[in-house]
Amino acid sequence: MPGRLALIVLALAAPSFAFAQPADAPSPGAAASAPDPMAGHDMSTHGHDRSTSDGQGSPSTAHTGHDPEMKSGLGPYSMRREGSGTSWQPDATPMQGVHLAAGDWAVMAHGFVNVVHDEQTGPRGDTKGFSQSMAMLMANRRAGPGTLGLRAMVSLDPTMGKSGYPLVFQTGETADGATPLVDRQHPHDFFMELSTTYSIPFGDDGAAFAYFGLPGEPALGPPAFMHRFSGMRNPEAPLTHHWLDSTHITFGVATLGVSRGPMQLEASWFNSREPDQLRWNIETRRFDSWSARLSVNPVRALSMQVSYGDLASPEQLEPDVRVRRTTASATYHADLRDVQWASTIAYGRNRKTGPGVDSSEAAWLVESTWAFRDTHTIFARAEQVENSELFAHGDPLHGEAFRIRKLSVGYVYDFAKTGPLKWGVGGVVGFLSAPSRLDATYGSHPRSYMVFLQGRL
Numbered sequence: 126m127p128g129r130l131a132l133i134v135l136a137l138a139a140p141s142f143a144f145a146q147p148a149d150a151p152s153p154g155a156a157a158s159a160p161d162p163m164a165g166h167d168m169s170t171h172g173h174d175r176s177t178s179d180g181q182g183s184p185s186t187a188h189t190g191h192d193p194e195m196k197s198g199l200g201p202y203s204m205r206r207e208g209s210g211t212s213w214q215p216d217a218t219p220m221q222g223v224h225l226a227a228g229d230w231a232v233m234a235h236g237f238v239n240v241v242h243d244e245q246t247g248p249r250g251d252t253k254g255f256s257q258s259m260a261m262l263m264a265n266r267r268a269g270p271g272t273l274g275l276r277a278m279v280s281l282d283p284t285m286g287k288s289g290y291p292l293v294f295q296t297g298e299t300a301d302g303a304t305p306l307v308d309r310q311h312p313h314d315f316f317m318e319l320s321t322t323y324s325i326p327f328g329d330d331g332a333a334f335a336y337f338g339l340p341g342e343p344a345l346g347p348p349a350f351m352h353r354f355s356g357m358r359n360p361e362a363p364l365t366h367h368w369l370d371s372t373h374i375t376f377g378v379a380t381l382g383v384s385r386g387p388m389q390l391e392a393s394w395f396n397s398r399e400p401d402q403l404r405w406n407i408e409t410r411r412f413d414s415w416s417a418r419l420s421v422n423p424v425r426a427l428s429m430q431v432s433y434g435d436l437a438s439p440e441q442l443e444p445d446v447r448v449r450r451t452t453a454s455a456t457y458h459a460d461l462r463d464v465q466w467a468s469t470i471a472y473g474r475n476r477k478t479g480p481g482v483d484s485s486e487a488a489w490l491v492e493s494t495w496a497f498r499d500t501h502t503i504f505a506r507a508e509q510v511e512n513s514e515l516f517a518h519g520d521p522l523h524g525e526a527f528r529i530r531k532l533s534v535g536y537v538y539d540f541a542k543t544g545p546l547k548w549g550v551g552g553v554v555g556f557l558s559a560p561s562r563l564d565a566t567y568g569s570h571p572r573s574y575m576v577f578l579q580g581r582l
């Protein structure tokens with residue numbers, strides 16, 4: 126069973142990170158002398174940031190034995206602000222994963238595995254057991270006048286099979302290179318990110334950076350769903366994925382960005398083609414597309430972005446269709462005494478043009494995750510899409526856009542901690558609504574059910 130394989134990999138990886146737990150009396154050469162990749166950039170000069178995770182404001186406490194708050198590789202702020210790729214999330218977001226120092230490198234490891242039983246009702250529904258997973262290693266060090274960053278992220282999703290998992294009304298990518306995946310979520314590629322960054326500080330609170338990923342994530346959309354706090358406990362991929370964050374695995378991307386205080390402006394050049402059905406390889410293709418994003422974190426709790434991308438040829442099966450994507454999103458993160466509560470609202474629009482294609486389809490997402498003492502987590506997601514990919518070529522309904530709505534509500538109980546790993550069990554129910562003309566195809570009230578075991582690092 127693929128799920129077991131993912132569990133074994135995560136379990137094997139766990140002991141080697143165990144020494145990275147924050148220690149009050151670190152051994153010489155460990156946390157106490159952890160390199161400061163952004164030395165000279167006093168975090169306390171930024172009103173919207175905290176100097177240390179334990180709330181002690183003096184910057185001198187950050188490196189005297191308490192868990193050093195790892196700095197971003199992209200600019201003079203905490204790594205808390207880093208979402209997926211080069212995206213931003215609120216500064217109030219808790220640090221994920223485990224942190225350690227290895228020579229001159231500050232290293233972070235982070236990951237999850239979900240073992241899922243999935244049932245989608247209705248004539249187009251299906252049932253499947255599968256695992257989803259992600260393991261990420263990030264490392265930053267000073268190099269010359271700036272900071273060098275490396276990031277590797279892999280997933281054992283390809284073990285779920287080329288056709289992914291059942292998810293009614295989901296569309297995007299292909300299992301066989303010939304027909305589109307409909308009512309299924311595609312597996313993510315084994316290599317989700319292999320990227321490098323270099324940033325140079327300027328002024329008191331500015332930085333310029335370059336990012337290269339093969340694969341990587343261009344400056345387009347909010348942080349990807351499995352990386353944002355408001356959605357990361359939910360094993361269901363959002364139906365809005367291909368309107369908001371589907372470019373998170375892009376085989377070839379270069380980004381230049383500049384940030385100053387609470388603002389960041391970026392531009393990316395990249396290969397727009399979505400990953401193909403071969404999920405274990407690295408694909409290369411010329412850079413044919415661009416995107417730009419403005420991100421603003423005006424206060425600790427809030428992060429907002431607007432972005433635009435011109436994707437020359439994203440679809441393997443419709444290479445002549447160009448997609449111009451516009452997205453806007455805001456995430457609010459309340460870090461209270463016992464509660465972490467993150468909510469995201471996002472809007473995306475795909476304008477598609479090509480031979481016989483001229484459409485503009487909008488999507489909305491609102492999602493929220495409320496976690497009490499790292500034990501009880503409640504999450505919900507409401508979405509709406511206008512989807513014209515539900516019927517194959519030749520079907521009379523092919524190309525017609527249908528408004529689909531989904532409300533998912535779920536709960537996870539975290540029952541155990543083994544070293545740095547946390548284990549939870551949970552469930553999520555999704556209620557779908559579609560125009561009654563689709564009743565014959567989908568049934569009148571299709572639902573999505575998942576129960577899952579979740580391991581997190």
Ligand SMILES: [Cu+2]
Nearest residue numbers: 313366371373
């Ligand atoms: Cu994806």
